[in-house]
Amino acid sequence: MSVEVSCPRCGGAVRPPDLMHSESRCLRCGPVPPLHVPEHIGAEIVASVVDRVTVDAEPPHRPAVPLWCPWPLPQGWTMTGVAYAGDDRTGVRATVVACAGPEPLGGGPADLLFVAEEPGVGLGTRFAGIIGPDPGPQLAEALTGPGPGHPEHHGQARIRVAGHPTPLWLANSPTDRSAYAGEARGMWLYAIAWPASAGHLLAEDVVLHDLSEWTPPGLVYGAPSPYLHGKA
Template sequence: MNSDWRCDIDGPVLPLYIAERINAQIVEAAVAKVRASHAGEATTPLWVLWPLPPGWMVTGVGLAGDCRSGVRATVLACSGPAPIDRGPADIVLVAEEPGVGLGARLAGIPGPDPGPFLEGAHDGAPAHAKVRAAGRPTPLWSVKSADDRSAYVGEAKGMWLYAIAWPASAGYLVAEDLSLCDLVEAVPSELVFGAPSPYLHGSA
């Protein structure tokens, strides 16, 4: 018998748990689970846009991993007005160890890691965007994602960092010198929550 979760395409995969609702207590529970699964070790970050851009809210959270391996990836969704047309927009932030594949799935690219799809990162080209992740300047490169979204990938705290935006034009927000806070280190009391994002519940 095999207790692994299995994908018809990729074989064994880690189970993914997405909260059905989102509020401060659910975020605190997710943070506690991350901390407990990495006792005494470096933890998987749980990134959030912070401060939140005007009109933006936290709209979802999820964890990938099991009781044997611990939390190997986190995902958090934020929603708000798009920077260009002011229509609705969503940004999903993923932190994951190499080989997990959650960020690649949400970006709409095959395989577990973004390496083959990073545009210019292997040629010494300048980064397409930069964010501040836990106070550190973090370069991000565009990846060839699905047509209805834009995706940027870099490394922060020794793990892949994905920023995936719907619609594709909302990726412009990533280029606006965003700051990211690791909720595992501290959860701001001023977080604002909204209706669950569809992009964490099978609509990606």
Template sequence: MSGVGWVGDERVRPRATAVACSGPAPLGTGPADLVFVAERPGTGLGAGLAGLSGPDPGDGLCAAMNGAVPHAKIRAAGHPTPLWSVPAGDGRSAYVGAAKGVWLYAVLWPAAAGYLLADQVFLHDLAESMPSELVFGAPSPHLCPTA
């Protein structure tokens, strides 16, 4: 794990959470970064990281879903969750779906790192329980605030 972040303030519960992971790219092309974002509709964190215009996946997701099977399937909080590839900003790939009434984004750098989602991916809701040990690596450059 290379980062954890959220969007919100002390008056309201977080509207979005993000978890970053780093490791080797699946095609042996160097390092890869993956950021999972779970957010309430209209928040914009996932869309911003993916390089999409607007706060939600919008037309890109509608076009991707139009008669297509999901491009990736993960398990979120024990439930199968389909994700569709949406057009993303330069140098990255982005997949979007919904789970438990929130948008779920997987944004990967470099773009070829999207192949990581071909493996079985299991997401655990940390609001339900915390693993006994989390391993942290170097901070993700994708969750650093910009000036």
């Protein structure tokens, strides 16, 4: 399996541990859990990432980081990528699942990324295009800001995550995308959509399933996501 390795925060090159450093590191961001992105997507690729996530969750590592994927997939949508951030020293600390399909308002193709990560990784904020390693400050502003009907009110999406209603709050992302963030299973959860109008998909009946618990045999795979391969 051919894999691209990069910094989860900036997308730059990552140096592996050596005699001087015990951790992987980015020259710009410092020590980071490297992001591993398989060049292609398919059932075997998903199974290999699931194996890595579940093995790293065994003692003495951390609890498993979920692989959140819409299931069932919206009509016409395919899974277009999967990746994880971590190494042998840290275990898996973040995952991302990419999907693509028709934009819900009929404007052409759309892409969605779902990121689950431990605090401080910075993968979700990188794809969301917001500053900092996590969305905490923006969520605090949204939760204390003006209520519905006010022109500065931050929107909210409600999806079901592993059977539980889960609110996601709109982040102040670049105008080419819409980004929502919240919390599930004690970790950050991001949903990032391109173009921005594709975020309307999250207003529909979206249900996220953890692929590390069970991978549906009916998953349909599409062309690799450009947003996992350097476009974002």
